Amino acid sequence: MNIGKIIKITEDTAYIGYEDGSLKEIPIESCDFEPSIGDYVEVYGDIAIKVNSKKSDTAKIDILNKLSxxxxxxxFVIVTMAIIMISISIYSxxxxxxxxxxxxxxxxxxIIVLNLSFIIISSIKKNEVNKKVPSRLLL
Structure with missing residues (x-):
């Protein structure tokens, strides 16, 4: 099973790239789907079949995980304060x-105070980590 990713599409050809760096040209009419850049496909000869890749499904989940x-x-602060202030304005x-x-x-x-405190804390921790690294490793 050769799974590749569509990296370029011209008028009648889809270019599929593989992880090893190789490239394959497939005629668009041999695809049983509308190819678009970024689709993952299984290639059998000159036939490409679209597959649901976990990479594309988990990309949306990774966005939340990448938030610091x-x-x-x-x-959380913005949403909480908005709810509190809207409820105050409704009841008063x-x-x-x-x-x-x-x-x-x-x-x-x-938010300004929180961000400044986080910057100060992270710089202090970064300095502590740098002090623990031997100087011979920094060269």
């Missing part, structure tokens, strides 16, 4: 515009 802890905390007789401006200012200040 700071980003996750920032999103205050102007919604004033509450939204106040929310924006408060959330901005909280």
């Amino acid at each position: 802890m700071v980003s996750k905390i920032n999103i 007789n205050e102007n919604i515009l004033e509450v939204m401006v106040l929310t924006t200012v408060i959330v901005s200040l909280i």
Whole structure:
């Protein structure tokens, strides 16, 4: 089974690249699907069959995993403050515009303070790690 990825499409040819660096040209009319760049296909001679790759399915999940802890905390703070301020504006007789401006200012200040503290903490930890590395390894 040769699984490759469509890397280029011309008017009548699809170019399929493999992990070993090889390239194969397949006529588009031999595909039983509408080929698009990035599709994973199994190639049998001159016939290409589209496969559902776990790589493409997990790419969407990896986006959430790649978010740093700071980003996750920032999103949590924004959503929490928005919910609190909207509920305050609904239950009180205050102007919604004033509450939204106040929310924006408060959330901005909280995020600035959190990000600065995370930067300071990460730089301190980075310095501690650099001190533990022997100087002969740095050359």
